[in-house]
Amino acid sequence: MVAIKPPKQIKTPSNLKIAVRYILNEAKTLVKGDKETDMDFPLVYHNGEMHLKLVSGHGIEDVSVADEEMVMTKLAAAFKKGDDDLKELSSGKQVLAHHIIQSFSPDDNLTPEQVHEIGRCTMMELTGGDYEFIIATHSDKQHLHNHFILSTTNTATLKKLRWQKNPLKNLRAISDKHAAKYGAKIIEPTMKNSYTKYSAWRRQNNYRYEIKQRLDFLLKQSTSIEDFKQRAQALDLQIDFSGKFVKYQLTDQPQKRRVRDDTLSKKGRYSLEQIKNRVEKNQLVLDVSEIKERYQEERAQANNDFELKIAVAAWQVEQESKQGIYIQMDYGALNSGTILVPAHKVDKTEEGHYTIYIKEKDYFYFLNPDQSQKNRYMMGTTVARQLAKQNGEVLVTKNPHISSMRELIKEYNFLVEHGVTDGTQFQ
Known part of the structure; x- marks a missing residue:
C-alpha cells in the first residue's frame, strides 16, 4: 500500500543538521491555503x-533546530552513562538518528494534510x-511523501x-493500517477481492495454477503419451512436445503465451520423460468421454x-479497507491490538458481518497500537480459536488430510469395481 524503504542511518551531528x-x-513543504487544520502548521x-x-x-x-534539541537529549544520556568523552557524538560510528521516507501513490487521492x-x-x-x-510532508513530486x-x-x-x-516490519504494518484508515487506495468502501471472488479469479486467470x-x-x-495428449485436448489443454521443453496452453481461457514445463515444476514433474x-x-483409466465431467466434479x-x-x-x-479487514x-x-485478514480470505454477508476462511499454518501480523515492541506473528489456528472465543461462534474445521483420503478411497473403489486389485497403479 505505502512504500517504506529501510531507513538511512545518521551518525554525526553535522549530517543530522544537513538532514533536518x-x-x-x-520549496518542498509549502502548500497553498490558510485554512484551519487539526495540526498547528506554521503559516x-x-x-x-x-x-x-x-x-x-x-x-x-x-x-527548525530539531538536530540541536536531539543532540541535547543525547548529551543528557551520555552524562547519565558517565560518557565524559561523548563518544556517541564524536566517533562517527554510532547511529544518532534514522531518516525514513514514507511514499504514497498518486492514485490515493489524499491531501498533503492527510498524508502528514x-x-x-x-x-x-x-x-x-x-x-x-x-x-x-513533501509535495514537490508527483507522489506525496513524508x-x-x-x-x-x-x-x-x-x-x-x-x-x-523487527522495527522495519512493525513500521510497514503500522503504516499500512493508518493509510487504509485514512483512505489510501480506497476507491469504494468495500474490499477489493472477497474469498469467493478470489477463488473464482484464481481458477479463471492464474493459468499456471489451472494447468497444474x-x-x-x-x-x-x-x-501413454498419445493417450495423454488426446485426453488433454478433451480438457481444453494444448500440449507441444516438439521442443526441448514441453509447452502448455489453455484453449478455453484467454492465455496468450504458452507455459514451459520447467516453470510449472522445478523437479520436472511435467516434463516429457x-x-x-x-x-x-x-x-x-476413465473413458475419454467422461474426462471433462469428472474433472469438473473434483475441482x-x-x-x-x-x-x-x-x-x-x-x-x-x-x-475495512480495500486490502481486507482489521480485526480486534x-x-x-x-x-490487545489488531490483525489484517486479507480480502481474499474474507466474504462479507448482506447483514454487514464477515466470514473468514483460513488455514492452520497461515500467519497474521499482530499490531499492538500502544506497545509496538509486542507486535508479532499469530498462526491461523490461534486466530480462529481466539475469534470463536470472543464472539461465541462455532469454529468450522476441515482436515486437509481427510479430503486427500476421501480422494484416495474414491480412486481405490474405481479400480476395484473394474477388477484391478494389483499392479503399480493399485499399489
Whole structure:
C-alpha cells in the first residue's frame, strides 16, 4: 500500500543538521491555503500568498533546530552513562538518528494534510511517544511523501533504539493500517477481492495454477503419451512436445503465451520423460468421454475446501479497507491490538458481518497500537480459536488430510469395481 524503504542511518551531528535542513526545505513543504487544520502548521507568506508549511515534531520545541534539541537529549544520556568523552557524538560510528521516507501513490487521492496525519499516527504508534522525531510532508513530486528524522535516544529511559528487522516490519504494518484508515487506495468502501471472488479469479486467470490442476488429473487418467495428449485436448489443454521443453496452453481461457514445463515444476514433474514414466504405470483409466465431467466434479469439491471457517461480527472489525479487514484481537494477557485478514480470505454477508476462511499454518501480523515492541506473528489456528472465543461462534474445521483420503478411497473403489486389485497403479 505505502512504500517504506529501510531507513538511512545518521551518525554525526553535522549530517543530522544537513538532514533536518533538507526535509524542512520550504520549496518542498509549502502548500497553498490558510485554512484551519487539526495540526498547528506554521503559516508562511510566499509569492504574495499564504501557505501552510507541512512540518511538525514530537518532543521538539522548535523543528527548525530539531538536530540541536536531539543532540541535547543525547548529551543528557551520555552524562547519565558517565560518557565524559561523548563518544556517541564524536566517533562517527554510532547511529544518532534514522531518516525514513514514507511514499504514497498518486492514485490515493489524499491531501498533503492527510498524508502528514498518517505519518504522525504511524510514528506515534511505532515509538509510543518515547522518541523525538520530526515530520515533513513533501509535495514537490508527483507522489506525496513524508520524511521523518527519528532520534535513537529514548526520552524516558535515555536508552538507545536498536533498529533491526523487527522495527522495519512493525513500521510497514503500522503504516499500512493508518493509510487504509485514512483512505489510501480506497476507491469504494468495500474490499477489493472477497474469498469467493478470489477463488473464482484464481481458477479463471492464474493459468499456471489451472494447468497444474489439469495435468495432475491427466497423469492419473492416461496410459501413454498419445493417450495423454488426446485426453488433454478433451480438457481444453494444448500440449507441444516438439521442443526441448514441453509447452502448455489453455484453449478455453484467454492465455496468450504458452507455459514451459520447467516453470510449472522445478523437479520436472511435467516434463516429457516424467509424464511417460508416470502414465505407463496406469492400468485402468476413465473413458475419454467422461474426462471433462469428472474433472469438473473434483475441482468443484476442491474449491469448496478450507481448513478453518469462522464467522466474525461487525463489532470485531476495527476497519475495512480495500486490502481486507482489521480485526480486534487479544494475544495473551493485557496485549490487545489488531490483525489484517486479507480480502481474499474474507466474504462479507448482506447483514454487514464477515466470514473468514483460513488455514492452520497461515500467519497474521499482530499490531499492538500502544506497545509496538509486542507486535508479532499469530498462526491461523490461534486466530480462529481466539475469534470463536470472543464472539461465541462455532469454529468450522476441515482436515486437509481427510479430503486427500476421501480422494484416495474414491480412486481405490474405481479400480476395484473394474477388477484391478494389483499392479503399480493399485499399489
